[in-house]
Amino acid sequence: MIYLDNASTSWxxxxxxxxxxxxxxRNIGANPARGNCTAALEALGVVLDCREAVAxxxxxxxxxxxxxxxxxxxxxxxxxxxMLQSGDRVISSTMEHNAVIRPLTNLxxxxxDVVYSPCDSQGYLxxxxxxxxxxxxxxxxxxxxxxxxxxxxxxxxxxDICRASGTVFLLDAAQSAGIIPVNFSHxxxxxxxxxxxxxxxxxxxxxxxxxxxxDTNQIRSLAQGGTGSVSEEMxxxxxxxxxxxxxxxxxxxxxxxxxxxxxxxxxxxxEIYKKKMKVAxxxxxxxxxxxxxxxxxxxxxxxxxxxxxxxxxxxxxxxxADYLSREHxxxxxxxxxxxxxxxxxxxxxxxxxxxxxxxxxTTAEDIEIALRAVRMYSE
Amino acid sequence: MSNHxxxxxxxxxxxxxxxxxxxxxxxxCRMVPIPRNLSTDCGMCISVKEEESSxxxxxxxxxxxxxxxxxxxxxxxxxxxxYSN
Ligand SMILES: Cc1ncc(COP(=O)(O)O)c(C=O)c1O
Numbered sequence: 001m002i003y004l005d006n007a008s009t010s011w012x013x014x015x016x017x018x019x020x021x022x023x024x025x026r027n028i029g030a031n032p033a034r035g036n037c038t039a040a041l042e043a044l045g046v047v048l049d050c051r052e053a054v055a056x057x058x059x060x061x062x063x064x065x066x067x068x069x070x071x072x073x074x075x076x077x078x079x080x081x082x083m084l085q086s087g088d089r090v091i092s093s094t095m096e097h098n099a100v101i102r103p104l105t106n107l108x109x110x111x112x113d114v115v116y117s118p119c120d121s122q123g124y125l126x127x128x129x130x131x132x133x134x135x136x137x138x139x140x141x142x143x144x145x146x147x148x149x150x151x152x153x154x155x156x157x158x159x160d161i162c163r164a165s166g167t168v169f170l171l172d173a174a175q176s177a178g179i180i181p182v183n184f185s186h187x188x189x190x191x192x193x194x195x196x197x198x199x200x201x202x203x204x205x206x207x208x209x210x211x212x213x214x215d216t217n218q219i220r221s222l223a224q225g226g227t228g229s230v231s232e233e234m235x236x237x238x239x240x241x242x243x244x245x246x247x248x249x250x251x252x253x254x255x256x257x258x259x260x261x262x263x264x265x266x267x268x269x270x271e272i273y274k275k276k277m278k279v280a281x282x283x284x285x286x287x288x289x290x291x292x293x294x295x296x297x298x299x300x301x302x303x304x305x306x307x308x309x310x311x312x313x314x315x316x317x318x319x320x321a322d323y324l325s326r327e328h329x330x331x332x333x334x335x336x337x338x339x340x341x342x343x344x345x346x347x348x349x350x351x352x353x354x355x356x357x358x359x360x361x362t363t364a365e366d367i368e369i370a371l372r373a374v375r376m377y378s379e
Numbered sequence: 380m381s382n383h384x385x386x387x388x389x390x391x392x393x394x395x396x397x398x399x400x401x402x403x404x405x406x407x408c409r410m411v412p413i414p415r416n417l418s419t420d421c422g423m424c425i426s427v428k429e430e431e432s433s434x435x436x437x438x439x440x441x442x443x444x445x446x447x448x449x450x451x452x453x454x455x456x457x458x459x460x461x462y463s464n
Contacts, residue, residue: 033391036412036423041395048395062443064396228422229390239389 002330002366006359007147007175007307007337009196009203013260017200020259024252032249033228043251050258051241054209057199057261058173058191059183061212067244068254071206072174072194073099074222076141078244079170079190079208080104082219083139086111091130091137091167093153094345095119095146098338100172104141119345122298123151130161137167145176148342148353149296150280150305152180159187168218175305178264179273189214195253200260200360205253208244216240223247272360279358279367280306286371290378296346296353309337309353312378320354320377328373332356384432385411386425386439387418387448394423397444404438406431417450426452 003011024046030039032047051063060066069075080103084090090107092100094116108114115137117130123146134140140162145152155171162169171188178198182191188211195205210216217238224236225246237243264272284295292313298304312320321334335352336343343349356370386408388394394410401408406427413424425446427435432449439445 033422041391041410041423044391044395048392048399051392064392064443227390229392237389241392242390 002328002369004330004332004356004358004362004366004370006362007197007305007355007357008333010198010200010359012361013200013202013256014263016263017202017256017259021202021252021256024255028251028255031228032251034226034248046251046255046258047249050254050261053258053261053265054193054207057177057265058193058209059185060191060209064240065210065212065214065216066207067209067241068205068207068249069244070204070250071196072172072192073206075192075194075206075208076100076170076172077103078222079192079219080107080139080141081222082244083168084112087113088139089113089115089137090139090141091115091117091134092141093117093119093125093130093143095123095125095148095151095153095342096141096143096339097147097172097174097342098340099174100141100143101339101341116341121346122296123149123342123346124298125153125158127154127157127161130158134161134165134167137165139168139170141170141172143172143175144182145173145180145305146339146342147175147305147307147337148309148339148348148355149298149346150175150307150309151298152176152303152305155182155186155188162189163187168214175307178260179269179276179305180303181269184209184211195257195260198264199257200263201257202253204250205257210240216243219244221246267360275360276306276358277304279362279364280304280308282364283356283358283367283370284308284310286367287374290375292378293374296348307355307357309348309355310374311348311351311353312374315377317352317354320374323377324354324370324373327376328369330356330370330373382429383426383452384429384435385413385417385448385450385452386427386432386435386446387413387450388422388424388444389447391422393444394425396442397439397446398425400439400442400444401425401427401435404434406435406438408435414452417448417452
């Protein structure tokens with residue numbers, strides 16, 4: 001198989017990640033923060049190691065400001081439902097994933113005023129319009145790196161606008177984390193991440209990270225339950241990170257996420273970006289050479305999330321993806337990529353695109369095979 | 380034998396984070412089960428020798444890890460454990 005769907009979930013995982021997950025299951029096993037036995041403390045140590053790794057990865061000074069959830073969808077829901085109430089205003093963009101759009105739609109039904117600020121046909125947020133639309137917004141939520149086009153938003157500029165209007169800025173770093181720098185020094189108040197994409201962990205991990213000066217009391221908890229702390233109280237704890245973590249943690253998953261981040265740190269983000277640009281760049285250029293093709297991506301030279309979304313004139317994207325899988329065992333994704341609004345924005349609604357997303361282990365040879373396959377389809 | 384001070388936290392995550400911070404800061408301490416008479420919580424707390432307790436407190440305070448309660452403990456301290464790395 002040639003796996004070109006790393007924007008959905010990265011594969012393969014580094015051996016060290018597989019080993020960390022299995023080692024936890026085989027040799028640690030116990031429930032973090034439940035009980036004082038050696039294994040439970042060791043398990044809690046892994047979770048704390050992972051908090052420290054995540055905090056430092058995003059430039060957060062306090063590991064207790066890292067909250068783990070099942071994935072970024074759950075993290076974003078926690079922030080949106082926890083902060084917004086009827087009468088509040090929230091601003092977002094037309095390039096969002098359903099992980100943002102659906103909770104916002106649900107909140108709109110409950111009386112929250114939701115504004116989607118426009119983006120251009122390459123997916124860039126129109127900063128002037130954003131600045132006008134933000135007035136009165138309690139929260140801004142923005143997709144950092146597009147899962148459809150790979151367009152990367154200017155976080156610093158958006159942060160400045162948010163700060164000036166007193167709006168909390170939540171950044172969806174699902175696609176960008178592990179590929180391009182995502183850091184509190186660029187100004188967001190909250191970073192939502194998922195563990196199983198660029199961070200190279202396994203599914204079932206993700207979370208929220210809060211800036212050091214952010215008051216987490218502004219956000220109500222989404223779920224309440226056992227935390228292993230203050231057990232005598234009926235009320236769910238209000239302190240971090242327990243405030244947002246009810247129920248048994250995904251210990252094996254967090255062991256894997258820790259190992260994934262260590263792997264990224266050992267390679268260095270710059271190296272990873274260069275490597276991804278090489279394969280994704282070649283793939284995009286190769287497809288652009290095919291008659292009737294359009295690749296939807298930022299202009300060359302701009303920051304890019306390394307996803308290659310394309311259409312072929314007169315071809316159904318489902319049929320292209322089916323051909324690539326059936327005839328060439330190439331794994332990719334077609335359609336809307338859970339982001340139909342983004343496709344409306346870039347002009348690929350309702351057909352969608354075929355998306356090929358190389359990963360950290362994609363080789364030049366994989367790319368040539370994929371290009372040959374797309375060429376054969378088009379002929 | 381010197382007295383020990385028990386540093387009691389809200390959660391085990393805080394205990395472990397404080398223990399790590401203290402050890403990094405060169406303060407020796409041990410994690411011990413919280414005696415039920417000090418707290419009904421089922422976790423552990425940090426035991427520090429009385430003469431090191433003020434250094435401990437200043438080191439952990441820097442990390443925002445101020446204990447919920449600070450209790451003197453005169454009895455023999457149970458064998459503690461360290462899990463920091
Ligand atoms: C921009 C963006 N946000 C959110 C998500 C949702 O990720 P998860 O399924 O891990 O919650 C994705 C993944 O497809 C994404 O690309």
